[in-house]
Amino acid sequence: MSLLKETIQKIYPQDSESRDQAKERLDQLAIPPWALGDLMDLSIDLAGICRSVKPVVTKKAIVTMAGDHGVVAEGVSKFPQEVTPQMVYNFVHGGAGINALARQAGAEVIVVDMGVAADLSDLAKAGKIIDKKIGNGTSNIVKGPAMSMANAIKSVEAGISIAMDLDQKVDVFGTGDMGIGNTTPSTAIAAVITGKSVEELTGRGTGLNDEQLAHKQQVVKNILLRHQPDPKNGLEVLNCVGGFEIGGIAGLILGAAALKKPVVVDGFISTAGALIAVAIEPFARDYIICAHRSMEPGHKAMQEKLGCRPLLDLNLRLGEGTGAALAMNLVAAAVAVLTEVATFEEAAVAGADK
Amino acid sequence: MSLLKETIQKIYPQDSESRDQAKERLDQLAIPPWALGDLMDLSIDLAGICRSVKPVVTKKAIVTMAGDHGVVAEGVSKFPQEVTPQMVYNFVHGGAGINALARQAGAEVIVVDMGVAADLSDLAKAGKIIDKKIGNGTSNIVKGPAMSMANAIKSVEAGISIAMDLDQKVDVFGTGDMGIGNTTPSTAIAAVITGKSVEELTGRGTGLNDEQLAHKQQVVKNILLRHQPDPKNGLEVLNCVGGFEIGGIAGLILGAAALKKPVVVDGFISTAGALIAVAIEPFARDYIICAHRSMEPGHKAMQEKLGCRPLLDLNLRLGEGTGAALAMNLVAAAVAVLTEVATFEEAAVAGADK
Secondary structure (H helix, E strand, O other): OOHHHHHHOOOOOOOHHHHHHHHHHHHHEOOOOOOOHHHHHHHHHHHHHHOOOOOOOOOEEEEEEEEOOHHHHHOOOOOOOOHHHHHHHHHHHOOOHHHHHHHHHOEEEEEEEEEOOOOOHHHHHOOOOEEOOOOOOOOOOOOOOOOOHHHHHHHHHHHHHHHHHOOOOOOEEEEEEEOOOOHHHHHHHHHHHHOOOHHHHOOOOOOOOHHHHHHHHHHHHHHHHHOOOOOOOHHHHHHHHOOHHHHHHHHHHHHHHHOOOOEEEOOHHHHHHHHHHHHHOHHHHHHEEEOEOOOOOHHHHHHHHHOOOOOEOOOOOOOOOHHHHHHHHHHHHHHHHHHHOOEHHHHOOOOOOO | OOHHHHHHHOOOOOOHHHHHHHHHHHHHEOOOOOOOHHHHHHHHHHHHHHOOOOOOOOOEEEEEEEEOOHHHHHOOOOOOOOHHHHHHHHHHHOOOHHHHHHHHHOEEEEEEEEEOOOOOHHHHHOOOOEEOOOOOOOOOOOOOOOOOHHHHHHHHHHHHHHHHHOOOOOOEEEEEEEOOOOHHHHHHHHHHHHOOOHHHHOOOOOOOOHHHHHHHHHHHHHHHHHOOOOOOOHHHHHHHHOOHHHHHHHHHHHHHHHOOOOEEEOOHHHHHHHHHHHHHOHHHHHHEEEOEOOOOOHHHHHHHHHOOOOOEOOOOOOOOOHHHHHHHHHHHHHHHHHHHOOEHHHHOOOOOOO
């Protein structure tokens, strides 16, 4: 059996008994009813995910997947493609946004070459990055499919195998991305899966002006004219309009779900990966924590499609896993609420009048 | 000269030169323009507050101020007054929400008896809490002033002296409160200072039903009929409709501002304290970071009056400083962005096309 099939078969919904036990404990805490709001909802999810009223989220890792995109030939990004490998070096040297924010959250950063259009074998040999390179960037999706179906499966399985290899080292995963041009395939994925209009979904990415935005919208429309993948077939969507790093993110999410571990999904590109993962296996949704609401306008529709309220709303639009790193602190806080706050009885505090 | 006057004279606006230097650095970071959004705005504030492009926010403390309220005689809370001292014991034993969330954020919890209607001298003698008790709870503000003008000043000066005493131990302060009934005086303060209607401002506190909420609204209206303090005179507002812990919070904010240190303001009650502080000295506003948007409906109007966008929106309504503890991580993250992320030049990353 293939790794993908085997993984899908290991993905079950959250455990309702652990959720009920967590709810019961939270209802007894020496605080007014549900006074820690969304943290309490999150702690129930964490109990359901980890099958425990004492979920462990100590070991944190952000897996930042890098890949390039043939669609940059259409002029959809302000940054040149060489920035993708340059940023990989920046991650390795610890100078990027994700390094700073992961350090603050006590999370490790794991960088993966999923398909950067540059030779990064020196970094892989030195053990600084994980080499899962599927190609030197995807093909231009205005003109044809992003990748073969075989490579779509390969990219998802690469993400799964990373999750599996990290099982002993990681309690909670975070997703991250790097890839010049990757808001364009992500917007196409959002359009296919949410069914919303290109105008509603397309944003300025790394900083397009009005004219450039209009051009990007036209490019996305051309992509959607060229490809009509079945929105319920995640692999076909990835094959037609995906990205190698987006497939890797989808795989990481499936792998985390199979391991019964929470996965904190970062911004716009990561959420495109999450939509692919959930299209492949809907129960994977139960393991996803949406970190934040990005500045990209399409992000809202994608999170609504996932049925997931983001934890943070800080006008971020960097990617790399930065929002996931920030949200890791809230995951830890939610577990602290469930496991460290005393009940009325334990604290000998009087309850409310009925 | 009194401590209050002396403190006010030490409060200046943020340093514009440090703000400009921080902005200059942030504009050069190897990320798309302002892609870390609100964290970057916050880091500029922190530079302006600390007078440095390398602000230090390592030592964190939440100061949780406790006090009781004579207005509980009007039946405005579901919890009995004895819960205030019981929760103080819970704080000291480390079992409360604020203990769990402060631990997660690496912050110390400092508990202050500002005016609990119970003898807590054993805890004070044991060094477990700071004793600044001004009285055994305020008077019933439906029937008369909360406290004398002398005690209003005394409560603010108590908060100032705590900030001053902690100067060597604390880089960033957080505010917190405990006091059964304290959403009622806080709503009255909000009504006086924002000028909004009682209906718009009054919430369910620890969990009132519709009938109890209507009663609370009537109580607040009665309070406002009884008292018409000058909204620009913070001490008069405190004298008429305040609380001892609310005065303490106002003082802590003024003290932090005088020390040129950031103060993370928690929820509804803490923001009432912030409105008093800013009424006393408008420049204190420059040192306030609004942690979160509370479930209490009046909180929005209060934060708009302060001109402050909250960092988090997690449906919290506990108080104690819990939202401030969560926001401490974002303060640390903002400093990490400013001080740890490499520039395009440092990271040798190509910039955007112009």
